[in-house]
Amino acid sequence: xxxxxxxxxxxxxxxxxxxxxxxxxxxxxxxxxxxxxxxxxxxxxxxxxxxxxxxxxxxxxxxxxxxxxxxxxxxxxxxxxxxxxxxxxxxxxxxxxxxxxxxxxxxxxxxxxxxxxxxxxxxxxxxxxxxxxxxxxxxxxxxxxxxxxxxxxxxxxxxxxxxxxxxxxxxxxxxxxxxxxxxxxxxxxxxxxxxxxxxxxxxxxxxxxxxxxxxxxxxxxxxxxxxxxxxxxxxxxxxxxxxxx
Ligand code: ZN
Numbered sequence: 545x546x547x548x549x550x551x552x553x554x555x556x557x558x559x560x561x562x563x564x565x566x567x568x569x570x571x572x573x574x575x576x577x578x579x580x581x582x583x584x585x586x587x588x589x590x591x592x593x594x595x596x597x598x599x600x601x602x603x604x605x606x607x608x609x610x611x612x613x614x615x616x617x618x619x620x621x622x623x624x625x626x627x628x629x630x631x632x633x634x635x636x637x638x639x640x641x642x643x644x645x646x647x648x649x650x651x652x653x654x655x656x657x658x659x660x661x662x663x664x665x666x667x668x669x670x671x672x673x674x675x676x677x678x679x680x681x682x683x684x685x686x687x688x689x690x691x692x693x694x695x696x697x698x699x700x701x702x703x704x705x706x707x708x709x710x711x712x713x714x715x716x717x718x719x720x721x722x723x724x725x726x727x728x729x730x731x732x733x734x735x736x737x738x739x740x741x742x743x744x745x746x747x748x749x750x751x752x753x754x755x756x757x758x759x760x761x762x763x764x765x766x767x768x769x770x771x772x773x774x775x776x777x778x779x780x781x782x783x784x785x786x787x788x789x
Contacts, residue, residue: 545586546764549607550575551598553614554591556742563742571613571740571747578753585760597622604628607638609760612652613740615645626650636731639763641756644740647701652736655729658702665696667744668716672723672751676710681724681735681758689751695741697721703736711755713738724755726762735759 552572556563567574572589579587590598592614599607610629614621629651632638642652647660670691674682698719704727711724723738737755739746746752 546584546760547606547608548579548585548587548611548760549590549599549603549609550579550587550611551590551613552592553617554593555616560742566743566745567747571742572611574747575611575613575756579757579760582757582760592617592620597625599625599629601628604632604638607632608764609639609641611756611760612640612642612646612649613644614649615742618649621650623650626654630654633732633734634730636765638765639732639760640734641759641763642734642736643756644695644697644738647697647703647736647738652734655734656704656727658704660702662701662721663696663698663719665698665717665719667693667695667741670694670696670716670739671714672739673712673714674710675712676708679708679710679726680762681710681726681755683758684754685751685758689749691739691744691746691749691752693744694739694746695744697723697738703727710735711737732765733763735763 550572552570554570557567557570576587576589579585633640633655640655642649646652647662653660671688672691673688674685676682696715696717696719698721701722706725707728708726709722713721713723721738725736727734739752
């Protein structure tokens with residue numbers, strides 16, 4: 545089983561009626577709702593206002609993939625928690641999937657190493673293009689699909705060059721965006737995915753749901769094989785002569 549935690553700041557849904565109308569139980573509940581249909585996933589919810597900001601050590605240490613949605617309260621996330629998240633990803637024990645405004649979240653910035661800045665604008669039509677059809681995260685996704693309404697996110701997006709760029713977005717106003725980007729960091733994997741503004745219904749879109757589901761499987765650590773390099777190597781390798789013998 546892949547143990548998934550869907551972490552949500554969970555503030556907009558409590559304070560804005562327009563958001564509450566779309567995500568009455570929080571957008572994380574909708575994400576859990578579609579992931580719960582997967583037989584290989586065990587999904588729990590966490591929120592910023594929960595004890596230990598939703599991620600006490602015993603929860604974090606049991607998480608295979610952490611999905612992250614934050615926006616208005618990035619600064620409130622505890623720096624010690626952010627360091628623990630980064631460490632767990634670098635050690636290959638946990639995958640990290642920041643969504644939408646998670647581009648500015650502390651854990652995403654700390655893991656990838658840049659500020660994640662981008663430009664944004666009014667809600668509008670978006671076309672998501674699949675740039676790597678053979679990628680595991682693009683399984684079951686057509687060459688492009690329409691998102692009826694999403695917040696404009698635009699390049700330049702200040703991320704390191706992605707290791708794999710799986711999706712690119714076009715917006716009605718003519719902007720483009722690296723919308724689905726994979727990063728390998730240490731022994732772990734990160735997938736940033738752009739849709740998911742709190743006043744839009746993108747988390748109900750079946751293709752968005754499929755991409756997030758695929759991303760969870762892709763980002764899950766390979767427990768069978770990972771080994772954490774942790775210092776000086778004492779085992780002598782073969783010499784060239786021994787290899788040739
Ligand atoms: Zn937004």
